[in-house]
Amino acid sequence: EPEVTQTPSHQVTQMGQEVILRCVPISNHLYFYWYRQILGQKVEFLVSFYNNEISEKSEIFDDQFSVERPDGSNFTLKIRSTKLEDSAMYFCASTPGDGTEAFFGQGTRLTVV
Amino acid sequence: AQSVTQPDIHITVSEGASLELRCNYSYGATPYLFWYVQSPGQGLQLLLKYFSGDTLVQGIKGFEAEFKRSQSSFNLRKPSVHWSDAAEYFCAVPFSGGYQKVTFGTGTKLQVIP
Structure with missing residues (x-):
């Protein structure tokens, strides 16, 4: 069964460093998303991406965040200068079309120290 | 505003009991x-x-859910809970309108006791 894959599963980084979280969405999907879940809190929408551009972003997704689809398979989330409060589980998701179910990856746990 | 609400933050049930979230x-x-x-x-x-x-x-x-338009509800049920069902459960709604996102509820954490 096709699945969304995320790498790495766990990343530890020092405050102020840049990190790139990687995702391979399901191959025929058109919409891509990043969500995050701070420990003990709800899953929060960060950004959606369609047709090679951001289609919507939340207030969390400020200038330190960026997303990219560098090739036909990968979808990345970059955090330019990490802060302690960026520590969270980051989920990538993809959907084939409008309003259909989102398939989530297993997540990348980011720890900023 | 569009929203999803899960009123129960934490539920504890005995193994074998029924469940509704x-x-x-x-x-x-x-x-x-x-x-x-x-x-x-x-x-x-x-x-x-x-x-x-x-x-x-x-x-x-073994889960099922029932959509009730009159109550704006979509409750999740299981007739007999297993210890392995202990987890957090999220109700979610995708809102479309030229763009995509999924809005999650705050989650319900299920504890199963023997």
Whole structure:
């Protein structure tokens, strides 16, 4: 069964460093998303991406965040200068079309120290 | 504003007992509705979904959910809970309108006691 894959599963980084979280969405999907879940809190929408551009972003997704689809398979989330409060589980998701179910990856746990 | 509400933050049930997790949504039209489960240390797994048609939907792991338009609810049920069902459960609604996102409820953490 096709699945969304995320790498790495766990990343530890020092405050102020840049990190790139990687995702391979399901191959025929058109919409891509990043969500995050701070420990003990709800899953929060960060950004959606369609047709090679951001289609919507939340207030969390400020200038330190960026997303990219560098090739036909990968979808990345970059955090330019990490802060302690960026520590969270980051989920990538993809959907084939409008309003259909989102398939989530297993997540990348980011720890900023 | 569109929203999803899960009134129960934490529920404890005995193994073998029945389970119902509540979900209410606020949306102008009939939405698509989903339930996801997150086991400890794991990602989000889709349990079931409602798009249209039969309001009682069956999912994986013996779960079912019923869409009730009059109550704006989509409650998740299981007739007999297993210890492995201990997890956090999220109701979710995708809101479309030229762009995509899924809005999650705050989650209900299920504890199963022997």
